[in-house]
Amino acid sequence: MYVIIVGAGKVGAEMARWLIEADQEITVIDRSAGRCAAIEEELGSVAVTGDATESAVLRKAGAARADVLIATGSVDEQNLVICQMAKHLFEVGRVMSVVHISEHAALFDRLGIDVTVDTTSLQVTQLQHGVRGLIGEEVRDL
Amino acid sequence: MNNNARHAETRGDRSRIVIAGCGRTGAAIAEALGLQRIRIRVIDRDPEAFDRLPAWMVESGQISAVLGDVTLESNLRRAVDQDTVTFIAMTSSDAVNIIAAQIAYHTLMIPSVICRIDDPVKRDLYERLELTALSHTNTLTELVTNLIR
Numbered sequence: 001m002y003v004i005i006v007g008a009g010k011v012g013a014e015m016a017r018w019l020i021e022a023d024q025e026i027t028v029i030d031r032s033a034g035r036c037a038a039i040e041e042e043l044g045s046v047a048v049t050g051d052a053t054e055s056a057v058l059r060k061a062g063a064a065r066a067d068v069l070i071a072t073g074s075v076d077e078q079n080l081v082i083c084q085m086a087k088h089l090f091e092v093g094r095v096m097s098v099v100h101i102s103e104h105a106a107l108f109d110r111l112g113i114d115v116t117v118d119t120t121s122l123q124v125t126q127l128q129h130g131v132r133g134l135i136g137e138e139v140r141d142l
Numbered sequence: 143m144n145n146n147a148r149h150a151e152t153r154g155d156r157s158r159i160v161i162a163g164c165g166r167t168g169a170a171i172a173e174a175l176g177l178q179r180i181r182i183r184v185i186d187r188d189p190e191a192f193d194r195l196p197a198w199m200v201e202s203g204q205i206s207a208v209l210g211d212v213t214l215e216s217n218l219r220r221a222v223d224q225d226t227v228t229f230i231a232m233t234s235s236d237a238v239n240i241i242a243a244q245i246a247y248h249t250l251m252i253p254s255v256i257c258r259i260d261d262p263v264k265r266d267l268y269e270r271l272e273l274t275a276l277s278h279t280n281t282l283t284e285l286v287t288n289l290i291r
Contacts, residue, residue, distance in 0.1 A: 054261075055261075055263045075237070078237045080237070080240070080241055080244075081236070081240055081241075084271070085264070089263070089267055101213075103214055103215060104213075107215065107241075107249065110249070
């Protein structure tokens with residue numbers, strides 16, 4: 001399987017490591033030459049420096065033969081545009097995206113993004129779980 | 143599609159056009175449409191952007207300024223109501239215009255949505271995806287080519 005990962009931040013880099021570990025072919029796209037160099041230092045020549053909202057950059061990364069694209073950028077509307085270009089210009093089979101503003105999750109679903117991960121709501125749920133445990137212990141101590 | 147017939151419906155006191163983005167272009171469009179006695183709401187997240195609007199039109203209520211983030215449905219609902227027939231996304235960011243226009247069209251069900259997309263590749267794509275997409279790049283290219291001819 002060929003996977004394009006947009007964003008070489010913590011999430012993008014971790015996905016890249018995990019997919020290489022699983023013997024999949026990947027390319028990581030990031031605007032920052034520094035982050036791309038760090039990825040290549042660790043994982044070999046798998047990075048393309050550029051703005052993934054530009055179709056030329058997606059093409060250079062091999063979007064035309066990609067099975068999956070994962071958008072992990074920090075700006076929701078850019079992730080949306082990247083996924084829609086991948087799907088409709090390059091016919092990438094499955095497009096996935098993180099969203100940071102919870103309100104955008106339902107919109108991404110409606111607009112045909114195959115998998116949407118709401119990072120804010122994931123973190124809040126985990127934190128609530130942690131706090132709920134503490135409240136429970138307090139209640140037991142009383 | 144018969145755009146003329148659709149746009150004719152936007153005349154009259156109750157009808158309303160919402161413009162996302164009060165930069166130079168958004169403000170100029172608000173003024174031009176306001177002069178045709180169309181009621182306009184302009185939404186922008188920067189309160190100082192509204193200084194670009196003609197003060198007399200804001201005072202008379204011809205143009206209303208709404209503070210909000212146009213990438214959020216909850217904020218767009220402050221500007222959009224059942225009388226809104228046309229939505230125009232005119233910020234300087236293609237991605238912001240594309241998300242705002244798609245919320246307006248697919249979620250808020252506004253019948254006519256016009257979206258500024260300066261990248262010609264994205265312009266063609268979203269035209270296919272049902273938005274009316276306009277590009278500075280294409281327009282200026284045409285104008286310049288016509289002048290050279």
